[in-house]
Amino acid sequence: MIAGFETATSGAVRIRDREMSGVPPYDRNAGMVFQGYALFPHKTVGENVGFGLKMEGVPKEEREKKVKETLELVDLPGLEDRSPNELSGGQQQRVALARALAIEPSLLLLDEPLSNLDYKLRRELRFQLKRIQEEVGVTTIYVTHNQEEAMAMSDRILILNDGQREQLGTPEEIYNKPKTRFVADFIGEANLFDGTVTQYQNGNAEIELSTETNRSLTVPANGAVEEGQPVTINVRPERITATDDEGMLTGEIVSRTYLGKSTRLLVSVDGSEVEAEIPSDQLAGISHDLSIGTTVNLAWQPEACVIVGEVN
Missing domain, CATH: 3.40.50.300 (P-loop containing nucleotide triphosphate hydrolases)
Known part of the structure; x- marks a missing residue:
C-alpha cells in the first residue's frame, strides 16, 4: 500500500x-x-x-x-x-x-x-x-x-499481528513495557505468568499466580488494574537469577546451556517451564548445585515484572 x-x-x-x-x-x-x-x-x-x-x-x-x-x-x-x-x-x-x-x-x-x-x-x-x-x-x-x-x-517499531497493530513504540518501550501478551512473547524471550490481582494500592499490584502453589507477587502496575482482574505478567530471562536464599519460585533444572558470557537454565516450575539467563560472574557467587535434576530457587527484583494485559 x-x-x-x-x-x-x-x-x-x-x-x-x-x-x-x-x-x-x-x-x-x-x-x-x-x-x-x-x-x-x-x-x-x-x-x-x-x-x-x-x-x-x-x-x-x-x-x-x-x-x-x-x-x-x-x-x-x-x-x-x-x-x-x-x-x-x-x-x-x-x-x-x-x-x-x-x-x-x-x-x-x-x-x-x-x-x-x-x-x-x-x-x-x-x-x-x-x-x-x-x-x-x-x-x-x-x-x-x-x-x-x-x-x-x-x-520506532510497529508490531503487527494478523494485520492488526499490537504496539507502536521505541525498541526500549517494546521490549521493557510490552502492552500485550503477543508483543511480550514475540520480541525477545519471555516468561509469562497468569494470575489474578488480589490487591492494588500505591501503584503496586499484588498478584496471585495461577500455579499449584498459588504464590503471590507484588508487581509495579504500569496502568490501572482492579482487584479480581485476571492479568499476565512478564519477566525476561536475563532478569531472573538463581539464589541460595528463598526465591520467588522453586523448581527443578531440566536443561543447562553454557553461552560463554552467561548460562541459560530451563527450570520446571509447577508443570511450566521458566527460563533464566545468569551472567557467568554471578554463577561464581552461587554455592548451590545447578546441575540438571537439582532443585533451584529463582529470584528477581519486583521491577523486573511487567503487567502485559489480561489473560487470554
Whole structure:
C-alpha cells in the first residue's frame, strides 16, 4: 500500500504530507529494496544503480557521477563495470540499496533485505544499513521477522499481528513495557505468568499466580488494574537469577546451556517451564548445585515484572 502496489481499503497514506491515494507507484518517489536483490543480470553494477536515474531522464554524465557517489556510500567504489553475478550476496544487496538511494527517494522501503544472508554477514550489513540511513537521513520502513534485527536498527517499531497493530513504540518501550501478551512473547524471550490481582494500592499490584502453589507477587502496575482482574505478567530471562536464599519460585533444572558470557537454565516450575539467563560472574557467587535434576530457587527484583494485559 505504501509503494502503491495495493490499494488501502481505509485510512490514508501520506509521504511528506502528500496524500498518496490514486498516485501510481512510479510517481511516489519511493525507493525499494527487495529480499531477493532483484538486480538486472544483463546489466552492469553501474547500469543497475543508475537505472532509476535513466528512467527519470537524467543526463549520462550526471548519472555516472551519481552512480559513483552512491557506490562509495555503500562501500562498493570502483565496481561500476562488474556484473552482478561476480559479486557476493552481501555486495549484491548493497548494489540494490545503492539503486534505491540513487534516485534520492522521499521514502525508502526495505522488505527483509538481509534474510538471504548468513548470520555473520547479516550482522555486518545491519550496522552498515543503519550508518547509511543515518548519513542519508531518509525515512526508512524496514520489514523484518527477525526481532534482533528490528531492535538493533529501529527508532520506532510497529508490531503487527494478523494485520492488526499490537504496539507502536521505541525498541526500549517494546521490549521493557510490552502492552500485550503477543508483543511480550514475540520480541525477545519471555516468561509469562497468569494470575489474578488480589490487591492494588500505591501503584503496586499484588498478584496471585495461577500455579499449584498459588504464590503471590507484588508487581509495579504500569496502568490501572482492579482487584479480581485476571492479568499476565512478564519477566525476561536475563532478569531472573538463581539464589541460595528463598526465591520467588522453586523448581527443578531440566536443561543447562553454557553461552560463554552467561548460562541459560530451563527450570520446571509447577508443570511450566521458566527460563533464566545468569551472567557467568554471578554463577561464581552461587554455592548451590545447578546441575540438571537439582532443585533451584529463582529470584528477581519486583521491577523486573511487567503487567502485559489480561489473560487470554
